[in-house]
Amino acid sequence: MLYSRYFIPTIKETPSDAEVVSHQLMLRAGMIRKLASGIYNYLPLGLRSLRKFENIVREEMNKADAIEMLMPSVQPAELWQESGRWAFYGKELLRFKDRKEAEFCMGPTHEEVITDMVRREIKSYRQMPLNFYQIQTKFRDEIRPRFGLMRGREFIMKDAYSFDVDSAAADLSYEKMYNAYMRIFERCGLNFRAVEADTGSIGGSSSHEFMVLADSGEDAIVSCNACRYAANVEKAESPLFTASSDAALEALVKVSTPEMKTIADVAAFMHVASNTTIKTLVYASEAGDLVMALLRGDHELNELKLKNHLGWDDIQMASEEQILACTGSPVGFLGPIGLKREIPVIADRVVQGMTNVVVGANEKDQHFKNVNCGRDFDVSTFVDIRIVAAGDACPRCQSGKLEMWRGIEVGHVFKLGTKYSKALNATYLDANGREQIIFMGCYGIGIGRTVAAAIEQNHDENGIIFPIPIAPFHCSVVAVNTKDSGVMAAAEEIYLCLEKLGIEVLFDDRDERPGVKFKDNDLIGIPIRIVVGSKGLAEGNVEVKIRSTGEVLQLSLGEVVSAVTLRIGTALAHSQ
RNA sequence: CGGUGAGUAGCGCAGCCUGGUAGCGCACCUGCCUUGGGAGCAGGGGGUCGCUGGUUCGAUUCCAGUCUCACCGACCA
Numbered sequence: 001m002l003y004s005r006y007f008i009p010t011i012k013e014t015p016s017d018a019e020v021v022s023h024q025l026m027l028r029a030g031m032i033r034k035l036a037s038g039i040y041n042y043l044p045l046g047l048r049s050l051r052k053f054e055n056i057v058r059e060e061m062n063k064a065d066a067i068e069m070l071m072p073s074v075q076p077a078e079l080w081q082e083s084g085r086w087a088f089y090g091k092e093l094l095r096f097k098d099r100k101e102a103e104f105c106m107g108p109t110h111e112e113v114i115t116d117m118v119r120r121e122i123k124s125y126r127q128m129p130l131n132f133y134q135i136q137t138k139f140r141d142e143i144r145p146r147f148g149l150m151r152g153r154e155f156i157m158k159d160a161y162s163f164d165v166d167s168a169a170a171d172l173s174y175e176k177m178y179n180a181y182m183r184i185f186e187r188c189g190l191n192f193r194a195v196e197a198d199t200g201s202i203g204g205s206s207s208h209e210f211m212v213l214a215d216s217g218e219d220a221i222v223s224c225n226a227c228r229y230a231a232n233v234e235k236a237e238s239p240l241f242t243a244s245s246d247a248a249l250e251a252l253v254k255v256s257t258p259e260m261k262t263i264a265d266v267a268a269f270m271h272v273a274s275n276t277t278i279k280t281l282v283y284a285s286e287a288g289d290l291v292m293a294l295l296r297g298d299h300e301l302n303e304l305k306l307k308n309h310l311g312w313d314d315i316q317m318a319s320e321e322q323i324l325a326c327t328g329s330p331v332g333f334l335g336p337i338g339l340k341r342e343i344p345v346i347a348d349r350v351v352q353g354m355t356n357v358v359v360g361a362n363e364k365d366q367h368f369k370n371v372n373c374g375r376d377f378d379v380s381t382f383v384d385i386r387i388v389a390a391g392d393a394c395p396r397c398q399s400g401k402l403e404m405w406r407g408i409e410v411g412h413v414f415k416l417g418t419k420y421s422k423a424l425n426a427t428y429l430d431a432n433g434r435e436q437i438i439f440m441g442c443y444g445i446g447i448g449r450t451v452a453a454a455i456e457q458n459h460d461e462n463g464i465i466f467p468i469p470i471a472p473f474h475c476s477v478v479a480v481n482t483k484d485s486g487v488m489a490a491a492e493e494i495y496l497c498l499e500k501l502g503i504e505v506l507f508d509d510r511d512e513r514p515g516v517k518f519k520d521n522d523l524i525g526i527p528i529r530i531v532v533g534s535k536g537l538a539e540g541n542v543e544v545k546i547r548s549t550g551e552v553l554q555l556s557l558g559e560v561v562s563a564v565t566l567r568i569g570t571a572l573a574h575s576q
Numbered sequence: 577c578g579g580u581g582a583g584u585a586g587c588g589c590a591g592c593c594u595g596g597u598a599g600c601g602c603a604c605c606u607g608c609c610u611u612g613g614g615a616g617c618a619g620g621g622g623g624u625c626g627c628u629g630g631u632u633c634g635a636u637u638c639c640a641g642u643c644u645c646a647c648c649g650a651c652c653a
Contacts, residue, residue: 012602012614013588017646037645091577143577146647261653281653300652317650331653360653462613481611515613522613533612543612 001473003508007044010520020216022455023148025464029524031472038145038153042448045524048472049451050156054135056187056469056575057158057445064180066131066160071113073137077103079112083423094141106139111420111442114161118438119426125165128428128438129173133160135447149448150408151218156447163438165430167417170439174415177443181210181411184445187575188454189467193407195221196231198304199414207414210445211407212453221407222388226400234304236402238349238384239393247355250370258365261332263297266367270358274298277358278351278371280334282318282326282343285310290318290326294336294347294379296354299386306346306385327362335359336377337368347379348386408453409446416440455525458548464525465548468571475564476506476526480514480533490557491532494542497561503568522547527571528564 009030018024026032031046042050058068077095080086086093094106107113114132122128135158145153162173178194185192190212197209209232211221223230231237260266267274277297283306284290291310295301307315323331328340336345336359356370373379394400420426421438430436451470458465468474475498479491488509495507506526508517514533521529531543542560544553555563 009586010614011587016588019647144647144649263653279653317652323653329653334653478612483611511611513611513613513615515611515615518613520614531612535612 001504001506003476003506004510006506008520008524009043010523018148020147020150020456021459022150022216022452025455025459025523026148026452029464031524032149034148038142038151040149040152040154040448045472046451049466049470050447052470052472053188053451054156054158054447057135057184057447060180060184060187061133061158061160064131064176065129066133066162066177066180068134069132070134070136071107071110071117073107073139074104075107075110075113077105079116079424080105083112083115083420085112092140092142094139108138108140109442109444110134110136110159111161111416111440112424115420115424115426115440118161118163119421119424122163122426122428122438125428125430125436129162129164129169131160131162131173131177133158133443147216147452149452152448155449158445158447160443162441162443163421163426164441165428165436165439167439170415170417170441174413174441177413177441178208181413181443181445185210185212185410185450188450188470189458189575190410190450190454191457192410193221193223193230193405195223195407196229196235197412198232198235198308205415205417207412209407209409210411210413211405212410212450212457213405214408214453214456215406216456217406217408219407219409221405222390222392222402223405224394224397224400225403227394227397229394229396229400233387233404234302236388237395238386238388239395239398240349249372249375250356252371252376253369254361255367255369256365257333257367260365260367266358267297270367270369272358272369276354276356278335278354280336280360282323282334283315284318284322285312286314286316288322290322290343292326292334292336292339292343292345293385294345294351295386296348296350297358299348299350299389302385302387305383309346309381309383309385329360329362330364333360333362333364333366335362335368335371336379337371338362344380345378346385347373347382349382349384350386351379352382408449408456410450410453411443411445413443414441416442459525462519463523466525466527467575468527468568469575471525471527472504473506473526474504474568475528475530476508476521477530477532478508478514478517478521480517480531482509482511484534487532487534487537490537490542494530494532494557494560498564501561501565503565528567530560530564 011028014024015027018027030043033041035041077086097103138157139154142153145151164170164173192210192212194208194210197207199207220233222236257266257269260269263274263277263279267277274297279295279297281293281301293301293306303315326341326343327334355372358367358369359371361368390404392402418437421440426438427435455464477491477495479487481487495505498505527547529545536542540556541554544555
């Protein structure tokens with residue numbers, strides 16, 4: 001490719017509205033341009049990287065026996081009404097009507113469409129297992145699109161759906177996809193973790209997220225430093241609580257604690273450690289149901305765990321009026337003792353072993369000390385509702401400690417069970433001629449997001465450092481002075497030779513000063529740069545610079561093509 | 577959705593308080609010069625100041641409305 005004939009509109013200054021590095025660099029490198037909030041043009045260079053990654057995904061999907069197809073992005077409302085998600089999905093689902101007033105939506109995901117196809121075509125157990133995938137544009141009307149391709153509204157996704165005769169067979173399909181995902185992200189040279197995850201709005205029984213580690217990641221994850229346990233913090237189990245104290249129970253005392261509203265204030269005021277206090281929270285459902293949650297003072301509530309435990313669709317902190325009505329106390333002095341109105345009290349498991357603790361007295365400026373569960377108040381259920389913290393013991397191996405990371409969710413695999421097949425009545429006949437419900441799984445990879453995550457993980461102050469498998473070009477040839485016919489001839493020959501060998505080369509033949517070309521080459525992240533200049537050429541040499549390491553090699557004209565080809569070939573083979 | 581802030585040339589911004597039809601840097605075009613890390617000189621093109629209405633002789637500037645965009649959003653009982 002001739003740079004002068006191609007289209008790479010690079011930007012010198014960092015656009016002011018780009019917050020994260022990958023967004024800034026993709027704009028500056030001329031890979032993307034914003035069309036509207038969360039909606040982007042993929043410019044030629046950006047598209048090349050996306051296609052590279054898509055092809056890696058495609059290869060691994062095919063190897064794992066998934067079959068490619070393509071579904072429409074516009075979907076009829078009826079299917080969504082049938083699955084029950086038309087009402088459930090909320091504003092993220094972009095809905096509209098056609099000229100006949102028939103309702104449609106832009107597909108945010110394709111369980112309904114694929115399940116509809118399968119129920120029409122699949123009749124027998126002999127036709128399974130089946131796994132269909134597509135690489136296609138999705139639309140989700142996100143509340144707050146941000147970070148460029150990281151959280152767009154329109155985005156490219158690979159989604160796959162498996163269909164099996166029973167749960168055990170579905171587990172095998174899940175396993176195959178899990179392994180394929182591991183290979184995909186390994187091939188891209190990414191530092192990532194596969195973590196246990198909540199199933200969220202997609203539903204289903206269990207799932208893993210694939211998280212690229214990056215400080216700018218929107219998710220918090222933990223992993224054990226001894227065993228393979230890793231989980232999204234939303235999902236991460238806290239370690240089993242151990243041993244209760246055998247301290248003697250002391251008499252309950254009410255203490256005046258004026259204006260002491262936070263755990264830190266109260267603990268400091270009473271000269272106790274915050275882990276000998278109990279934090280009392282009141283939560284409400286949308287319907288107005290209330291629940292009280294108790295946690296050790298230095299712990300934090302995992303709202304998702306509480307919500308899942310209660311089986312509520314929605315959970316939020318109770319309003320001050322709601323709190324006053326059930327406890328009789330303003331926020332800051334809440335506790336489980338002497339409630340005005342009976343509400344369920346859910347306590348974290350750790351609370352069970354605490355003795356002589358401090359809690360709010362449900363009275364302004366008053367706390368109790370020497371409070372003991374069972375004697376002074378009752379708990380409806382003890383259950384794990386706290387957010388794990390770095391340094392917690394691993395819930396699996398017990399011996400390891402949990403480490404915390406920030407992660408970017410680039411892939412997600414779910415066991416769906418029969419959630420959609422039941423709703424849409426996707427059945428088959430088993431060997432005995434009996435009708436059975438199909439077991440499903442679904443598997444997604446954010447294509448644009450993965451490329452962005454790769455940039456997030458591979459860049460320096462000069463720009464992107466693309467891993468060769470997803471770089472838009474393998475290498476570039478830079479002619480230092482285009483007016484020098486000797487330089488141009490030598491550069492062109494190298495360029496043509498490499499192209500002939502199937503290497504993707506960007507030939508920077510622009511009539512620009514060398515500094516401009518070097519800056520652009522660094523910015524757009526070309527992994528290997530071949531510089532042809534008059535000085536080196538006088539000695540029969542060209543310079544080869546490796547973007548990732550900064551390594552500079554002086555190679556003769558005779559050896560440069562084979563050396564570069566070998567290097568690229570090795571990098572690509574290594575990633576297969 | 578709520579809070580905050582911003583819309584002036586392709587990009588980044590100034591001007592607005594104190595109304596008189598707009599400026600800077602980068603980018604772009606022409607010429608000269610230059611060619612190993614975003615050079616220099618000279619000349620030039622480009623803006624109904626987000627939109628609508630109001631006040632005024634006159635509005636980018638003041639007022640009202642509206643649209644768009646960006647950032648933040650329980651850190652807690």
